[in-house]
Amino acid sequence: MKTLNKTLITLSIVIGISSVAQATCSTDIDMGGHKITNVTAPVNGGDVVNKQYMVSYMQETLYETMKNRFIRDNTKEVVLDITTNLMWQDDTTAKTIKKQWLTTTNYNDCHDNGNNCENTTGDTAATYCEAMTLGGYDDWRIPTYEELYGIVKSTVYHPSISNIFQHTVSSYYWSSSTVVGNESYAWNVNFHYGGDYWGSKSASFFVRCVRDGQ
Numbered sequence: 001m002k003t004l005n006k007t008l009i010t011l012s013i014v015i016g017i018s019s020v021a022q023a024t025c026s027t028d029i030d031m032g033g034h035k036i037t038n039v040t041a042p043v044n045g046g047d048v049v050n051k052q053y054m055v056s057y058m059q060e061t062l063y064e065t066m067k068n069r070f071i072r073d074n075t076k077e078v079v080l081d082i083t084t085n086l087m088w089q090d091d092t093t094a095k096t097i098k099k100q101w102l103t104t105t106n107y108n109d110c111h112d113n114g115n116n117c118e119n120t121t122g123d124t125a126a127t128y129c130e131a132m133t134l135g136g137y138d139d140w141r142i143p144t145y146e147e148l149y150g151i152v153k154s155t156v157y158h159p160s161i162s163n164i165f166q167h168t169v170s171s172y173y174w175s176s177s178t179v180v181g182n183e184s185y186a187w188n189v190n191f192h193y194g195g196d197y198w199g200s201k202s203a204s205f206f207v208r209c210v211r212d213g214q
Contacts, residue, residue, distance in 0.1 A: 068082075069081055069082050069083045070082070070162050070164040070165075071164075072090065072164050072165075072166070073135065075135075076134070076135030076136065077089075077090055077091040077134065077135060078090055078134065078135045078137075079164055079165055080213055081150075081151065084147070084150065085212065085213040086143075086147060086210050086211070086212065086213060087135075087137070087210065087211045087212075087213045088151065088165070088208060088209075088210050089129075089132070089134055089140065089208050089209040089210070090165050090166060090167050090208075091134060091167060092167055093167075094167040094168065094206070094207070094208045095167045095168060095169045095206065097128065097206065097207055098204040098205060098206055098207070099123065099124055099125040099128050099174070099204060099205070099207050100123070100124055100125070100201065100202055100203065100204050101120070101124060101125055101126075101174055101186050101199070101201035101202075101203070101205075102116070102117070102119065102120065102122075102124060102201040102202060103121075103122035103123065103124060104202060105122075106119045106121075106122065107184065107200075107201050107202040108202075110183060110184050110201065111184045111202075114183070117178065117183035117184065117201075118178065118183075125142050125174045125205070125207045126141070126142045126176065128142075128207055128209075129141050129142045129207065129209035129210075132209055134209075137211055139211050139212075140209040140210065140211050141176070141209065141210060141211065142174060142175065142176040142207065142209060142210075143175055143176060143208070143209070143210040144175055144176050144177050145175040145176075145177035145187040145189075145196070146177075147175070147210055148173060148175045148188075148189045148208070148210075149175075149189050149196055151165075152189060152191070152194040153194070154194045157170075157192070157193045157194075158170045158192060158193075159191040159192065160191050160192065160193050160194030161191055168191055168208075169191065169206055170190075170191055170192040170193075171190065171191065171192060171205070171206055172188045172189070172190050172191075172197065172199060172203075172205040172206060173188060173189050173190075173191060173205060173206045173207065173208050174186065174188050174199070174205045174206070174207055175187045175188060175189065179198050182198070184200065184201055184202075185198040185199060185200055185201060186198070186199060186201050187199075188205055
């Protein structure tokens with residue numbers, strides 16, 4: 001985690017340099033094959049090229065760190081994200097079970113009257129996760145939008161997720177996050193190509209539960 005944080009901070013600094021009027025670096029810095037030579041003024045064409053090499057190098061370093069962020073326990077059928085310490089459900093039901101966000105009754109009341117918009121009791125995605133026991137754990141929940149979108153791998157498709165995850169449908173998965181300003185809708189993520197969408201809370205989408213790791 002410390003290495004990753006340092007890499008992220010360093011990358012941010014490097015990218016920020018490109019917008020600074022003046023900057024200096026030591027002469028002939030060897031960065032794993034990307035040599036930074038006499039970087040003195042970002043407006044200089046040659047220095048711009050060198051800074052591109054520098055950003056490229058840092059991105060490669062970040063990728064090498066990030067690509068090993070997931071650890072799968074094949075016995076427990078869970079995946080641990082070491083960058084967030086979140087543990088994800090990854091059994092066969094993650095690609096077979098669909099649930100509504102709200103029951104039809106509560107959705108109708110929400111849509112028509114503005115009531116029960118967060119009442120996830122009944123047969124819903126939230127109660128499905130809350131009732132789950134997997135890998136010896138019983139404290140599962142439906143993920144927030146930010147958590148769910150955080151496991152999207154935008155460089156791959158069908159599905160857009162690390163191949164560490166063995167059970168994913170290239171389709172919509174629910175988050176727990178209601179759309180601000182329209183409480184009859186909630187956010188979901190489409191793992192077909194990693195897009196995010198609003199979905200009516202009466203719709204049935206797939207569910208991947210999550211828990212806070214220890």
